[in-house]
Amino acid sequence: MLLKLREHRAVLLACVIIALFLLPLYALGENAHIRMHDNLDSNITWYKVLRESGQLFGAIDATIPQVITGLPRNAFGTEFSLLVWLHMLFPSMIAYAISQTIVRFVAFFGMYYLLQDHIIPQRETSWISVGAALAFSLTPFWPSGMLSTLGHPLALWAFLHIRRHTASWKHWLVILLLPLYSSFVLGFFFFLAAMGVLWLVDVLRTRRINPVFAASIVTMTALYLLIDYRLVYSLLFPQGPTSRNEFVSSILPFWKTIRLVGKNFAIGHTHVLTVHTYVLLPLQLFTLVILVFQRKKDMLKRSFLGWFALNICLSVWYAFWFYVGWQPLKERFAFLNTFNFARFHFLRPLVLYVLFALSLAFLWQLGKRWRSLVKLAVIAQCLILFYCNEEWYYRRVHAPSFKEFYAVSLFENISDYIGKPKQNYRVATIGLHPAIAQYNGFYTLDTYNNFYPLSYKRQFRKIIAAELKKNKRLKRYFDHWGGRCYLFSAELGKWYDYRKTSKKKIRHLQLNTAAFSSLGGRYIFSAVPIQNAASNHLRFKRSFEHPEALWRIYLYEVETQGE
Numbered sequence: 001m002l003l004k005l006r007e008h009r010a011v012l013l014a015c016v017i018i019a020l021f022l023l024p025l026y027a028l029g030e031n032a033h034i035r036m037h038d039n040l041d042s043n044i045t046w047y048k049v050l051r052e053s054g055q056l057f058g059a060i061d062a063t064i065p066q067v068i069t070g071l072p073r074n075a076f077g078t079e080f081s082l083l084v085w086l087h088m089l090f091p092s093m094i095a096y097a098i099s100q101t102i103v104r105f106v107a108f109f110g111m112y113y114l115l116q117d118h119i120i121p122q123r124e125t126s127w128i129s130v131g132a133a134l135a136f137s138l139t140p141f142w143p144s145g146m147l148s149t150l151g152h153p154l155a156l157w158a159f160l161h162i163r164r165h166t167a168s169w170k171h172w173l174v175i176l177l178l179p180l181y182s183s184f185v186l187g188f189f190f191f192l193a194a195m196g197v198l199w200l201v202d203v204l205r206t207r208r209i210n211p212v213f214a215a216s217i218v219t220m221t222a223l224y225l226l227i228d229y230r231l232v233y234s235l236l237f238p239q240g241p242t243s244r245n246e247f248v249s250s251i252l253p254f255w256k257t258i259r260l261v262g263k264n265f266a267i268g269h270t271h272v273l274t275v276h277t278y279v280l281l282p283l284q285l286f287t288l289v290i291l292v293f294q295r296k297k298d299m300l301k302r303s304f305l306g307w308f309a310l311n312i313c314l315s316v317w318y319a320f321w322f323y324v325g326w327q328p329l330k331e332r333f334a335f336l337n338t339f340n341f342a343r344f345h346f347l348r349p350l351v352l353y354v355l356f357a358l359s360l361a362f363l364w365q366l367g368k369r370w371r372s373l374v375k376l377a378v379i380a381q382c383l384i385l386f387y388c389n390e391e392w393y394y395r396r397v398h399a400p401s402f403k404e405f406y407a408v409s410l411f412e413n414i415s416d417y418i419g420k421p422k423q424n425y426r427v428a429t430i431g432l433h434p435a436i437a438q439y440n441g442f443y444t445l446d447t448y449n450n451f452y453p454l455s456y457k458r459q460f461r462k463i464i465a466a467e468l469k470k471n472k473r474l475k476r477y478f479d480h481w482g483g484r485c486y487l488f489s490a491e492l493g494k495w496y497d498y499r500k501t502s503k504k505k506i507r508h509l510q511l512n513t514a515a516f517s518s519l520g521g522r523y524i525f526s527a528v529p530i531q532n533a534a535s536n537h538l539r540f541k542r543s544f545e546h547p548e549a550l551w552r553i554y555l556y557e558v559e560t561q562g563e
Contacts, residue, residue, distance in 0.1 A: 010130040011112070014137075017382070018104050021138055024391035025097035030403040033394035034096065035143060037270065040405050041496070042448045043144035044096065045435035047087035050076045052441070056088065060233055065423070066443050068456050068485070069519060072239070074230040075449050081227070082181045083146050093402050096143065102181065103150055108137035110154025111353060118160050119303070119354055120361045128364065131378035132357035138385035139349060140393075142271040148187025149272055151178050152350040155188075155220075159195055163202070163213045175220050184224035185231065190344045192221050235335075241454040244338040248480035250326035252319075260319035265312065269345060274352045275388055279381040280359075284308065287359040300365075304358045311351045318345035338451075356381070400550045407549030411440035414544050414553060418523065426520040428487045430506070431498040431527030432551060445521050448484045457482050459519060464488050466510035487511070487524070498527035500545055500552035506530045513537045513558050524556040 025032050034040065050056060053064045056079050063070035077084065086095040111133035120129060133153075141150050155178055158171035182188055195217045202210055225232050252260065266281060268274045288308060291301050320326075321342035330336040360377065363370045387393070415422065426443045428434065434446040445460065461468070461478065468475040470490035477484075477494065486496075491506050498504055509530050513521075514537075524538060533540055538556040545552050 007126040007130070010127045014108060014130050014134040015105070017134060018108060018137055021386065021389060022097070022101055022104065024389070025093075025100060028391070028401075030093045031401050032093065032391055033399055033401050034390045035140075035394070036399055036405065039143050040402070041433040041435050044087075044092050045439045046076055046449075047084060047095070048092055049438055050084070051088050056084070060230065061239065066441075067438065067447050067449070068445060068452055068460075069426075071447065071449060071452055074234050075451055077183075078228050078230055080180065081146075081183075083144065099143065099146065103141065103147055104137045106147055106154060107139075107141075107150035108133050110151060110157060111136045114153040114157040114160075115354070115357050117157060120300075120357055122361075125361055125364055128357055128360045128374070128378075131382075132353055132360065135356065135378065135381045135385060136349065136353040138382065138389075139275060139353075140273045140385075140388050140390070141349070142186075145183060145186045145271070147178060147182040149346050149349050151182050152187070152191050152347065153353075154178065155191060156350065159213070159216060162216045163198075163210065165212065167212075172216075175216055176223065179220065179223040179227050184228050185339070186343070187346045188220075188224060190346055192217055192224075193344075194347060242338070242451040243454055243457045243482045243485075244451045245454055246457070246479065246482060247337045248327070249337070249340075249342075250322055250324050250330055251480075252322045253324060257319050257323045260322065261315050264318050264345060265315040268348070269318070272346050272349055273388075274349050275381075275385055276352050276356075278384060279377055280352055280356050283359045283363075283377055284355050287362055291362070300358065300362055304355065304362065307351055307355050307358065311348065311355065314345045314348050314351065318342050403548055404550045406436055406439045407546060407551055408440060410544055410546035410549040410551065410553065411437065411442070413546065414525070414555060415440070415442075417542070417544070417555070425522035427523045427525055428516070428521060429525045429527075430487045430489055430530075431492055431496065431504075432525070433496050434486065436551075437525060445516070445519050446486050448486075450483065452485065457485060459515070460485055462515040463512050463519075463521075465512065470510075492528070499550045502528060504528045507532060509533075509536055511536050511538075517558050517560065522558055524558070526554040526556060527551055529554050530556065 049064060049066055053066060055062050055064055055073050058073040060074065062073040064073060064076065083099055086098055089095070090098065112129055115129035115132060116126065136153070137150070139150070154174055158167070158174040161167040161171045179188070199210065199213055199217060202208070267277055274280070287304065291304060294301070360374045364374050418425070422441050422443055426445050427437055428444060428446040429437055433448065434444045435448060437444050438447070464478070464487060467488050467490045468478055471493065474488050474490060474493065478488065489506055489509055491508065492498070492504070505528055509532055530536070530538065533556055537559045539559055541555040541557055543552055543554050
């Protein structure tokens with residue numbers, strides 16, 4: 001009874017800590033600082049554009065006219081995602097805060113139940129499960145991924161109960177509900193593939209099919225395919241080649257691939273930041289050394305070594321997906337280019353924090369003198385993760401707040417100055433993300449999206465062809481990927497954060513403004529002055545500033561024929 005009371009207190013304390021971690025999002029609102037990469041510069045804008053387009057339930061072949069000359073509706077994903085509905089029902093920042101809250105609490109309880117029921121079920125070390133689960137829930141996950149990675153422990157908890165025939169309605173409910181708040185392609189395809197491998201291993205080892213476990217995997221997979229029917233349709237009935245058909249991802253020679261293995265193993269990846277380098281990795285390597293030299297073979301040792309081997313395999317798979325040897329096969333089979341199979345490493349947050357818990361449990365068993373180290377490791381990892389809190393981290397590196405980034409008042413002034421309905425002209429930006437203009441309702445020729453028609457990529461390329469020719473890095477970036485369909489300048493490079501304090505100027509811009517005009521382009525919003533605007537047939541109108549915005553926008557109008 002006393003152990004159970006202590007466990008409940010530990011869970012309650014963990015919930016309070018998570019609430020404190022989330023507090024800045026609610027206290028600061030739009031003045032909060034949140035992730036920019038693959039968040040402010042893209043996903044958050046996408047949800048707002050979709051909401052204002054009226055195409056939430058648009059037809060399979062519908063387009064969103066605000067982006068490029070009509071971005072396929074399917075590029076914005078399914079309408080059956082609860083995250084999309086949060087952004088339909090609430091302002092962007094409130095929706096973001098609610099989503100963060102859902103994910104972090106589900107991540108905590110999912111990992112806690114997994115560890116307690118399947119990994120380290122001993123009641124006397126239940127606080128280790130709480131501590132490891134708390135640390136897992138505070139990791140800086142990819143926001144628009146929802147529970148695509150941080151939901152893996154909860155899903156594994158449910159699947160392992162089904163596999164052992166100890167499942168109740170709660171476990172099946174998890175299987176049915178998780179697809180509504182996660183993504184198949186951003187995490188659960190790889191998780192379900194792993195479950196399929198586990199089922200197959202069981203069959204080969206026991207000679208029993210376990211049809212209920214197989215049915216649970218098939219059920220969850222089918223739900224994802226139904227929910228993401230737009231993706232399924234686009235794969236089965238493609239409307240034409242997209243920008244993804246020109247992806248060239250396998251470019252690394254052998255030794256650079258090996259180096260990437262080490263980098264991923266020791267540091268991780270931006271979309272699944274596990275922050276494991278300083279505490280988890282040394283602790284796990286230390287535990288590995290002791291276990292290797294320990295003759296005793298028990299369940300804890302076998303479990304640790306199995307998870308550790310899986311961790312290494314995931315990093316090796318991730319790095320070798322970009323090995324140049326793959327490229328001939330990718331060119332032959334387009335699906336290998338359009339679907340990112342490297343993302344099996346998205347399983348690593350689950351793997352690393354299970355290893356964290358196993359390391360703690362093993363060291364705890366070694367005796368009293370090791371238990372202080374165990375407690376210190378949990379505290380240290382949680383403190384590091386608090387240090388990585390979005391508000392503290394992005395404020396510390398002087399990133400813009402939500403309000404400063406989107407600069408709504410500044411762009412209202414620009415719209416008022418132009419004085420025309422926004423749907424009657426199209427714009428593009430230089431030196432800042434086009435998502436900012438899109439968020440403020442402007443119709444943009446430039447964009448950042450997962451895919452768009454290949455024909456448009458080639459039309460847009462004509463505008464920036466001379467600039468790409470000057471800079472091989474930009475040329476590779478656009479031609480081999482092209483997700484950022486931007487007005488690139490060789491002088492600015494891949495930098496989109498030129499603030500009103502910047503002294504940077506563009507002196508030798510070469511844009512094909514005739515190609516720009518042919519797509520409907522009329523205005524260019526530049527974050528820096530263009531010294532040779534006239535030679536590009538651009539007429540400077542005026543500059544705009546606002547106290548709440550970090551940007552100074554230089555407005556240029558394309559001179560039409562005869563002007």
